[in-house]
Amino acid sequence: MTESTAHGQPGTGPVGPVDASVVPRYAGIATYARLPRIEDVPRADVAVVGVPFDTGVSYRPGTRFGPSHVRESSRLLRPYNPAQDVSPFAVAQVVDAGDFPVNPFDIQEAVLEVERAATELGERATRIVTIGGDHTIALPLLRAVAKQHGPVAVLHFDAHLDTWDTYFGAPVTHGTPFRRASEEGLIDLTASCHVGTRGPLYSKQDLEDDERLGFSIVSSEYVEEHGAEAAIQRMRDRIGDKPLYISVDIDVLDPAHAPGTGTPEAGGLTSRELLRFLRSLGDKHIVGADVVEVSPAYDHAQMTGIAASHVVYELVTLLAAQAERMRGAE
Ligand SMILES: N=C(N)NCCCC(=O)O
Ligand SMILES: [Zn+2]
Ligand SMILES: [Zn+2]
Numbered sequence: 001m002t003e004s005t006a007h008g009q010p011g012t013g014p015v016g017p018v019d020a021s022v023v024p025r026y027a028g029i030a031t032y033a034r035l036p037r038i039e040d041v042p043r044a045d046v047a048v049v050g051v052p053f054d055t056g057v058s059y060r061p062g063t064r065f066g067p068s069h070v071r072e073s074s075r076l077l078r079p080y081n082p083a084q085d086v087s088p089f090a091v092a093q094v095v096d097a098g099d100f101p102v103n104p105f106d107i108q109e110a111v112l113e114v115e116r117a118a119t120e121l122g123e124r125a126t127r128i129v130t131i132g133g134d135h136t137i138a139l140p141l142l143r144a145v146a147k148q149h150g151p152v153a154v155l156h157f158d159a160h161l162d163t164w165d166t167y168f169g170a171p172v173t174h175g176t177p178f179r180r181a182s183e184e185g186l187i188d189l190t191a192s193c194h195v196g197t198r199g200p201l202y203s204k205q206d207l208e209d210d211e212r213l214g215f216s217i218v219s220s221e222y223v224e225e226h227g228a229e230a231a232i233q234r235m236r237d238r239i240g241d242k243p244l245y246i247s248v249d250i251d252v253l254d255p256a257h258a259p260g261t262g263t264p265e266a267g268g269l270t271s272r273e274l275l276r277f278l279r280s281l282g283d284k285h286i287v288g289a290d291v292v293e294v295s296p297a298y299d300h301a302q303m304t305g306i307a308a309s310h311v312v313y314e315l316v317t318l319l320a321a322q323a324e325r326m327r328g329a330e
Contacts, residue, residue, distance in 0.1 A: 014093040015041050016079060030071040031096035032131070032312065035089065038097040038124065045092035045323035046316055047125035050099035051114055054295075055107050056136030056174040058167050060262035062295035067099055067131045069260075069296035070312065073305030081317045083279050088313075088320035097121055097128075107136065107172050115140035122148065127319045129312055132292030134262070135162055135174035138247050139181055145245055145288045146186040152287055153191035153242035154178065155235065156215070157274060158249035159198050159265040163210045174262075174293070182213040189214030191242040193235055195277060196220050196252035199265035220267055228273050232280045239284065246281070246289040246315065248274070250308050258307050260299025271307045278314040286322060289315045 017034040031037060032048040050067025057063070080087045088094060100117040102110040114137050121128055122144065130141055135158075145152055156162070156178065163179040165171070172180065181187050194210075198220035201207065210217070216238055223231045251261040254268035294308045 014089060016089040025075045030075065032071050033074045033077045035094055035096050038095040041093055041095055043093065044095040044125040046094045046127050046129065046319045047097040047121055048129050048131065048312060048316065049097040049121060050131045051102060051133035051137045052099050053102050053104065053110055053133045053137055055104055055110065056134045056172065057262050058173060058175055060295060060298060062297040063132055063134045063262060063293055064104065065296045066133055066294035069299065069305045070131050070294055070308045073302045074309035077309060077313055081313065084282060084317045084321065086317050086321045088317040092320035092323040094316055094320060095125070097125065111136065111140045111172055115143045118144035119147065126323060128288050129315050129319065130290040131312060132290060135177055135249055135292045136172060137292065138290060139172060139177040141288065141290055142181045142186045142245060149243045149287050151185055151188045152245045153188045153239045155239055155244060155246045156194045157196050157252040158194060159196060159251045159268055160249065160263065161194060161197060161206060161210050163213050163215065164206065179213055187214055188242050191239050193218060193238040195235055196269045198267050220269060223269060223273060228276055232277060235277065236280065241285065243287045244284045245287055248291045248311055249293045250291060250304060251293050253307060258304040260295050260304030261293045262295045271310070275310060275314055278311065281318055282321065286318055
């Protein structure tokens with residue numbers, strides 16, 4: 001037995017990651033953070049799952065290889081998160097649920113498959129953190145979440161608005177998930193927010209549409225001008241106490257921090273800023289999260305993979321701590 005448990009002994013707590021003092025980190029098959037597979041435990045509080053899908057992209061492809069790259073880049077993560085003062089894998093059962101096998105040739109079919117698989121996984125795991133895949137997958141993930149919780153506040157970290165209407169006549173792409181989600185009534189129009197938005201748009205109308213669709217914007221320029229603390233304040237005020245879904249497009253980071261992505265834009269956040277934003281959400285009611293748009297072919301030295309693996313780690317920590325709080329309240 002090379003897996004540690006919450007209390008150091010088998011059978012007395014959550015099954016933790018493979019112990020790096022027994023099996024070197026670089027050995028063995030990669031699950032996220034070397035966690036157990038979902039098949040190895042009776043039930044999970046938090047499941048990390050991959051969606052290797054990139055048929056919705058408008059520019060550089062390759063995010064179908066995102067989940068395996070992020071797993072491979074997560075081998076060095078350790079079990080205690082000092083920034084949140086939580087040992088996520090000890091206070092909750094966190095697992096890797098593998099990948100949803102989705103159709104690479106038919107977007108509409110893939111989107112149905114993701115919704116179905118997420119709904120099914122929701123029966124075995126209380127909360128899901130999804131690794132993409134391109135941003136198209138946020139639409140079926142939000143459909144699955146809204147079925148359970150009703151319209152949710154969407155906290156969307158991204159260089160892009162992703163509230164555009166169609167590309168080449170296609171309504172379901174990685175540039176359109178939040179317009180479709182808003183039209184379908186999946187999001188709370190009073191509490192949703194983009195963070196880190198920047199770069200050229202098609203026209204000023206994009207911003208007017210975006211506001212009508214229910215989003216406010218804390219732009220990358222705002223973060224630079226007013227600092228992270230003021231940005232966090234605005235973001236937190238906007239989402240309030242609504243059920244919260246967090247969607248992180250890794251291109252919210254500057255290409256200097258995350259080159260491995262399909263539609264990079266100059267002038268983005270640092271990984272330090274993004275991690276800080278996430279760590280500020282410890283008191284929110286989080287119903288799900290995703291980290292998307294990691295495209296390994298454009299990555300260098302695992303920079304993007306490592307950034308994404310740490311983003312997932314902060315999200316998992318928030319959800320593990322929340323699971324512990326919920327258990328305490330029972
Ligand atoms: N969701 C991401 N990463 N990008 C959307 C870009 C849409 C466009 O090509 O204008
Ligand atoms: Zn983006
Ligand atoms: Zn996006």
